[in-house]
Amino acid sequence: MKSDLRNICRFFVAGKTCRFGSKCRFKHEVPKQILKDTSHLNANADSSYLYELEIRFPKDNQYPYEPPLVAIHSLNEDFPMACRLHMAEYLYEKALRLAQTGEPAVYSLVTCLEDEHDIVKLLANTHHRFSIPPPFIQPATSESKKPHIIINKPLSFEKPSHIPEGRKEQTIIAEVNKITQTEEDEVDDLDSEAVVIENESYVNMKKKQAKKYSWNPKSFQAENAKICKHFRIKKASKVYHAMLQERMKLPVWQQQDIILQLMAKYQVLVVCGMTGCGKTTQIPQFILDASLKGSSSCLANIVCTQPRRISAISVAERVAQERAERVGISVGYQIRLESVKSLATRLLYCTTGVLLRRLEGDCTLQGVTHVIVDEVHERTEESDFLLLVLKNVMSKRPDLKILLMSATVNAELFSQYFSDCPIVHIPGHTFSC
Numbered sequence: 306m307k308s309d310l311r312n313i314c315r316f317f318v319a320g321k322t323c324r325f326g327s328k329c330r331f332k333h334e335v336p337k338q339i340l341k342d343t344s345h346l347n348a349n350a351d352s353s354y355l356y357e358l359e360i361r362f363p364k365d366n367q368y369p370y371e372p373p374l375v376a377i378h379s380l381n382e383d384f385p386m387a388c389r390l391h392m393a394e395y396l397y398e399k400a401l402r403l404a405q406t407g408e409p410a411v412y413s414l415v416t417c418l419e420d421e422h423d424i425v426k427l428l429a430n431t432h433h434r435f436s437i438p439p440p441f442i443q444p445a446t447s448e449s450k451k452p453h454i455i456i457n458k459p460l461s462f463e464k465p466s467h468i469p470e471g472r473k474e475q476t477i478i479a480e481v482n483k484i485t486q487t488e489e490d491e492v493d494d495l496d497s498e499a500v501v502i503e504n505e506s507y508v509n510m511k512k513k514q515a516k517k518y519s520w521n522p523k524s525f526q527a528e529n530a531k532i533c534k535h536f537r538i539k540k541a542s543k544v545y546h547a548m549l550q551e552r553m554k555l556p557v558w559q560q561q562d563i564i565l566q567l568m569a570k571y572q573v574l575v576v577c578g579m580t581g582c583g584k585t586t587q588i589p590q591f592i593l594d595a596s597l598k599g600s601s602s603c604l605a606n607i608v609c610t611q612p613r614r615i616s617a618i619s620v621a622e623r624v625a626q627e628r629a630e631r632v633g634i635s636v637g638y639q640i641r642l643e644s645v646k647s648l649a650t651r652l653l654y655c656t657t658g659v660l661l662r663r664l665e666g667d668c669t670l671q672g673v674t675h676v677i678v679d680e681v682h683e684r685t686e687e688s689d690f691l692l693l694v695l696k697n698v699m700s701k702r703p704d705l706k707i708l709l710m711s712a713t714v715n716a717e718l719f720s721q722y723f724s725d726c727p728i729v730h731i732p733g734h735t736f737s738c
């Protein structure tokens with residue numbers, strides 16, 4: 306191919322006049338284009354379809370004022386995932402636009418697929434941004450190429466030496482403004498659920514959402530200083546100490562240092578352990594407490610997703626109790642149509658859906674330092690989608706830490722999805738007879 310190209314006149318190819326004309330010692334012809342490998346565009350030999358379009362209407366979908374869900378699937382293994390993503394993205398964008406005017410989308414989406422020019426362009430692109438692994442904050446060492454599996458020794462119930470004993474109870478009760486399911490919150494939540502009204506433009510709706518999640522670093526910092534002060538007071542209380550003794554008996558307690566060290570080093574971490582080992586209640590507190598030891602400007606702001614509304618509420622209540630305070634102060638929860646949180650909330654348990662809705666208006670999760678996805682092994686459509694979105698957020702927010710908590714199944718699968726990030730295994734209790 307190289308020698309062919311060398312014999313062809315480059316002035317002629319560039320469309321310019323060659324001053325040698327017919328006497329030119331190079332050929333005056335357009336070279337044949339190097340054909341791209343488009344084998345993946347061919348349908349299966351058994352004449353089944355190359356791909357299928359699936360349009361779903363989730364429960365409560367306000368079609369035609371809300372777009373349906375769009376998916377492209379194929380039984381053809383040579384049909385790249387990236388092409389399916391490109392097509393689904395393209396069609397969903399169309400559906401979103403049609404929903405703004407309340408136009409039924411199904412027929413139009415099928416028509417879009419018949420537009421050979423656009424579709425062939427999408428199919429020819431075999432790379433998608435979600436197929437590129439996100440960068441880590443620190444370059445991975447040769448050791449971290451394979452999943453980092455840390456298997457720890459069985460637990461012994463020795464009392465850690467760093468817990469101060471015999472400290473006097475202090476009875477200063479700090480009052481932090483608590484906002485419990487205010488009317489404003491209800492209206493806000495209803496807003497984000499609402500159908501797009503014809504005279505409300507999509508741009509305005511996006512602006513409104515962005516305003517709702519706008520983050521004010523100054524008031525955030527001022528609140529941080531208060532939170533640190535209140536925590537010092539709470540830490541000295543008898544109730545806090547009694548709860549701490551219980552917390553220290555949980556298997557996860559022994560892994561506290563390892564988890565914190567790995568979190569500092571890597572952007573994503575998978576923690577897996579048996580049910581009841583203390584993942585949900587303790588790990589977010591490890592992160593929060595570690596940050597409370599430092600400067601108030603570096604206080605953690607954690608969002609921990611739960612697959613169910615009931616678990617978001619009960620875990621938040623339990624954790625608040627362990628911290629000897631009411632729910633809605635430093636620990637809060639948010640589920641659809643109900644939120645118990647305040648300006649002082651730095652550990653928010655919420656449903657996966659609430660975080661996904663927030664990401665619609667706040668795509669970089671401003672002010673959030675850690676996202677913890679709990680019970681990730683349950684593999685719901687929402688939690689899988691959240692991982693995909695988080696992977697995208699990670700590249701825009703390299704300082705955002707992501708922690709996936711899972712039962713022992715599938716831990717490696719999640720590690721692989723996040724470029725072989727480390728896995729911490731929490732051993733269960735050992736019982737001697």
Ligand SMILES: Nc1ncnc2c1ncn2[C@@H]1O[C@H](COP(=O)(O)OP(=O)(O)OP(=O)(O)O)[C@@H](O)[C@H]1O
Pocket residue numbers: 555578579580581582583584585586587619620623
């Ligand atoms: N609402 C609650 N009330 C009382 N105790 C609780 C509550 N939630 C958790 N606990 C206690 O905390 C311990 C740890 O629970 P946690 O939910 O953190 O474990 P886990 O490893 O996340 O388990 P799972 O995967 O089932 O959520 C439990 O064994 C239980 O003793």
